[in-house]
Amino acid sequence: MKVGLYFGSFNPIHIGHLVIANHLAEHSDLDQVWFVVTPHNPFKKKNSLLDNYQRFEMVYRATKDYVKLKPSDIEFNLPQPNYTINTLVHLEEKHPDFEFCLIMGEDNLKHFHKWKNADVILENYHIYVYPRISEDAIESQFEDHPKVHKVDAPIMEISSTFIRNAIKAGKNVQPLLSKPVWDYLDEMNFYR
Ligand SMILES: Nc1ncnc2c1ncn2[C@@H]1O[C@H](COP(=O)(O)OP(=O)(O)OP(=O)(O)O)[C@@H](O)[C@H]1O
Numbered sequence: 761m762k763v764g765l766y767f768g769s770f771n772p773i774h775i776g777h778l779v780i781a782n783h784l785a786e787h788s789d790l791d792q793v794w795f796v797v798t799p800h801n802p803f804k805k806k807n808s809l810l811d812n813y814q815r816f817e818m819v820y821r822a823t824k825d826y827v828k829l830k831p832s833d834i835e836f837n838l839p840q841p842n843y844t845i846n847t848l849v850h851l852e853e854k855h856p857d858f859e860f861c862l863i864m865g866e867d868n869l870k871h872f873h874k875w876k877n878a879d880v881i882l883e884n885y886h887i888y889v890y891p892r893i894s895e896d897a898i899e900s901q902f903e904d905h906p907k908v909h910k911v912d913a914p915i916m917e918i919s920s921t922f923i924r925n926a927i928k929a930g931k932n933v934q935p936l937l938s939k940p941v942w943d944y945l946d947e948m949n950f951y952r
């Protein structure tokens with residue numbers, strides 16, 4: 761089975777994330793897409809981050825009606841901050857029969873050279889890159905790399921930061937979240 765790994769904080773998961781994951785699951789050779797909920801992204805402060813299990817619960821609720829989309833808590837018990845290379849090694853040991861690939865926005869590819877062991881990741885994993893609007897240029901080493909595959913997915917310029925700030929300001933963000941996520945988040949009074 762070929763699995764695309766979609767790493768993120770998902771604080772909260774929004775329809776932009778879902779549209780991309782579903783597009784990859786339906787229009788590429790991937791059999792499944794796993795949302796890997798990251799406890800601590802090495803590039804981000806943990807400030808406004810909800811508890812791991814609450815972010816996982818939102819991903820679980822968002823994906824439970826999609827057979828090809830799965831939540832993953834694999835990083836919860838790995839050392840923090842979570843370096844993707846460590847998670848990949850761990851996943852290979854746990855699922856030796858699966859083929860793992862990475863799913864990444866064009867914006868992330870632009871900073872990919874700063875990731876821990878970026879060269880090792882690229883040597884061993886295919887990366888599916890979807891378009892994002894961003895100002896920095898993609899490094900030429902990645903632009904035509906045989907392991908980097910551009911995917912023509914829709915561009916959805918929504919961010920979790922925007923959603924958190926809008927909720928705090930008392931705005932209605934319901935169209936940006938799937939209903940089960942909105943219901944949970946509202947019931948739990950998150951981000952207010
Ligand atoms: N609207 C979007 N469309 C496509 N990809 C997205 C979108 N928003 C975030 N992503 C990507 O999804 C992955 C997980 O997102 P993550 O939750 O970490 O980011 P985010 O929504 O930008 O959150 P924040 O605003 O809290 O930084 C990252 O690779 C990120 O680049």
Ligand SMILES: O=C(O)c1ccc[n+]([C@@H]2O[C@H](COP(=O)([O-])O)[C@@H](O)[C@H]2O)c1
Nearest residue numbers: 767768769798801803843844845875876
């Ligand atoms: O391994 C690294 O060095 C590394 C550095 C930055 C980010 N990542 C992973 O990339 C994921 C998405 O990053 P971001 O910044 O777009 O939220 C994040 O959840 C981490 O798992 C990984």
